[in-house]
Amino acid sequence: MTFWTDPFNFLFAWLSGVFQGWGMNEVLATVLVWFVGILLLVTFAMVLDIFLVWVERKVVARFQDRLGPNRIGPFGIFQPFADIVKLLIKEDITPIGADVILFNLAPIFSMMSVLLLWAILPFAPKMYGVDLNVAMLYLVAAGSIGTLSVIMAGWSSNNKYALMGSFRTVAQMISYEVPMVAAILVVTLMAGTMGTVGIVEAQQPFVPFWVYSPLALLIFLISAIAELGRSPFDLNEAESEIVAGFHIEYTGMKFGLFYAGELLHSFTFGGFIALLFFGGYRFFGLENLSPIVGAIIFLAKAMFFYWVIMWVKYTVPRIRIDHMLAFNWKFLTPLAFILLMVTALVNRLLLGSAWLVPGLFVSNLILIWLTIEYLKSQARKTRAQEEASVQSVAAEA
Amino acid sequence: MNASQVLFLVFAALTLGSALMVVTTKKMIHAAFWLIATLFGVAALYALLNAGFIAMVQLVVYVGAIAILFIFAVMLTRKDLRDSAKSLNANWGWAALFSALMFGGFAILLRQWDGFGMKEAGALPATDMITKLGTALVTPTQYLLPFEVASVLLLAALIGAVYVAATNK
Amino acid sequence: MQNPWIYVGLFMIVGMLIPIAALVVARLLAPRKPNAIKQSTYECGIETVGDNWVQFKAQYYIFGLVFLVFDVETVFLFPWAVSLNKLPLFAVFEGIIFILILLAGLAYAWKKGMLEWV
CATH class of the missing domain: 1.20.5 (Single alpha-helices involved in coiled-coils or other helix-helix interfaces)
Known part of the structure; x- marks a missing residue:
């Protein structure tokens, strides 16, 4: 066992040996090493988060035909550090009538709900925090802590806009959780496990799960964007309607935590898209070189899907709340459950045969085609009705 | 006393303490948040027993859905969300008596149960x-x-x- | 130390410590000169009218209820999905019946107009 083939366990054994050499018992040493390891992992996430601020600003600038930050350091790479200094030395204002304890807890919980997801991200074979057998439920549970933090922020701010924003967020997050979980169920079904490492290992190098079920990928992507509250689903902080939504009264570092939490959350969901549908750290056998290579592959994939989420964000305009809810409950949820039933059936029937992947892929395509045909006929019907009503109004006039 | 027993006591205290806060706090919305702390404590107890699935279900269903529904209900039904009222009414004596009787009954029944001496079953893989x-x-x-x-x-x-x-x- | 949840618990503690540390540093560095205007509720410069904690549409509650039902359903479906590959074919149909019953509920809510926002 060397650092190159198994870095986490190598470091674990080494540090545990050091601590035990100081006369600690094994249990205490283990917990302490875990603590140090988690601290390093979380610190890595936070440093990455700082970098993400720069990525976000640079990419949005390019989408809007601007240059973006370019003054501090090469390509403006040190800009986020200036941002942090600014956030740190900004006055922290607590509005009159705010519920101080909940007001302060909300940004902490918001950040924590995101960081918790890093415990189950598998960066490489043998390089992960913990391989839970209920990892996918853990993902949902961590999300519900995020929802709570939004309610806390909205309620404690003593502000109408904040309360409105938090209500919208909660309605949106709980609604889109349903199709998201259904898409996760499709993956769970195909992998036969809920553990993140098991899901990655279940995917062949050339046929990751998006080939099995492209529709599940699409549903997961859409509902993940809604869970993140990013455009087109950013009704919770719609600037033109409710200013900034649930974090309107937050200033300085507390606002910074919400902002950084959102970015890190997007990146983490990019990671989850990569591990659920694109084989995580696997890349044509390259990951066998070393777990370190695997981790780089995984982070690159996560960064790519983070970019996809940004791409959607800066391309699509915000949708209205009734459309948002109708889209979820009348379209996405039934579709996701139909997909789940079809996948269960096809997967079980073709299990073990060479036709499994083509069968699933074709069944997905048929489902997509049927959906589009149904939508077309519905749209024609609606259009005919609208035109008839317009004509009747015109005839009266 | 070993480490897991200490952890059990910590989480049991958290659960009971926040449950007490649910019934004694004056603001409705604070009661809802204390209830979440209680539910979370129960989830932690499940996790200590290595029952990860039940612990996650506890969080997903109770914290993620039911608690949010409670908060919605509080927010939708109260005119003033800082609404505070006396947390005791005239019947508190009767309630206390019945609770004590129930507790006593359960305590007597459970004393005859031999399950406490059981060793925990080895966890499945x-x-x-x-x-x-x-x-x-x-x-x-x-x-x-x-x-x-x-x-x-x-x-x-x-x-x-x-x-x-x-x-x- | 076979319990992975100890690790998760530690992760939770560290995940709270880091944001708290950030807030503490900010508290030490940032100026604090509160005054009444600065701390007033922000509503784009207009004075707040009435109470800030206002009542909301009951519609939110309906969506919450529908969500709760589906949330409990998915909890049942997770073990089913995990073990499906090792089960006989009729287990698939049991799961499908389970989902169909729930979708009937969704259809009923739809029919009754409960999924409309206005």
């Missing part, structure tokens, strides 16, 4: 646990009927909720 559960849920000789009845129950709950809301509209 983590991957087997969920598979076993899933198999049990759909095996006709085991829990198939409760599984399908659960679905009907959920349907009944949904229809009931929709019906009540539709008549109020």
Whole structure:
């Protein structure tokens, strides 16, 4: 066992040996090493988060035909550090009538709900925090802590806009959780496990799960964007309607935590898209070189899907709340459950045969085609009705 | 006392303490948040028993859905969300008496139970646990009927909720 | 130390410590000169009218209820999905019946107009 083939366990054994050499018992040493390891992992996430601020600003600038930050350091790479200094030395204002304890807890919980997801991200074979057998439920549970933090922020701010924003967020997050979980169920079904490492290992190098079920990928992507509250689903902080939504009264570092939490959350969901549908750290056998290579592959994939989420964000305009809810409950949820039933059936029937992947892929395509045909006929019907009503109004006039 | 016993006591204290806060705090919304702390403490106790699935279900269903529904209900029904009222009414004596009787009854019953001396069963390998559960849920000789009845129950709950809301509209 | 949840618990503690540390540093560095205007509720410069904690549409509650039902459903479906590959074919149909019953509930709510926002 060397650092190159198994870095986490190598470091674990080494540090545990050091601590035990100081006369600690094994249990205490283990917990302490875990603590140090988690601290390093979380610190890595936070440093990455700082970098993400720069990525976000640079990419949005390019989408809007601007240059973006370019003054501090090469390509403006040190800009986020200036941002942090600014956030740190900004006055922290607590509005009159705010519920101080909940007001302060909300940004902490918001950040924590995101960081918790890093415990189950598998960066490489043998390089992960913990391989839970209920990892996918853990993902949902961590999300519900995020929802709570939004309610806390909205309620404690003593502000109408904040309360409105938090209500919208909660309605949106709980609604889109349903199709998201259904898409996760499709993956769970195909992998036969809920553990993140098991899901990655279940995917062949050339046929990751998006080939099995492209529709599940699409549903997961859409509902993940809604869970993140990013455009087109950013009704919770719609600037033109409710200013900034649930974090309107937050200033300085507390606002910074919400902002950084959102970015890190997007990146983490990019990671989850990569591990659920694109084989995580696997890349044509390259990951066998070393777990370190695997981790780089995984982070690159996560960064790519983070970019996809940004791409959607800066391309699509915000949708209205009734459309948002109708889209979820009348379209996405039934579709996701139909997909789940079809996948269960096809997967079980073709299990073990060479036709499994083509069968699933074709069944997905048929489902997509049927959906589009149904939508077309519905749209024609609606259009005919609208035109008839317009004509009747015109005839009266 | 070993480490896991200390952890158990910590989480049990958290659960009971926040449960006490639920019934004594004056603001409705604070009661809802304390309730979340209570539910979280119960989830932590499950996790300590290595029952990861139940712990996550506790968080997903209770913290993620039911607690949020509670907060919605508080926010929707109260005119003033800082609403505070006396947390005791005239019947508190009777309530206390009945609770004490119930507690006493359970204590006497549980004293005769020999389950406390049992050693905990060795944990199944983590991957087997969920598979076993899933198999049990759909095996006709085991829990198939409760599984399908659960679905009907959920349907009944949904229809009931929709019906009540539709008549109020 | 076979319990992975100890690790998760530690992760939770560290995940709270880091944001708290950030807030503490900010508290040490940032100026604090509160005054009444600065701390007033922000509503784009207009004075707040009435109470800030206002009542909301009951519609939110309906969506919450529908969500709760589906949330409980998915919890049942997770073990089913995990073990499906090792089960006989009729287990698939049991799961499908389970989902169909729930979708009937959704259809009922839809029909009754409960999924409309206005």
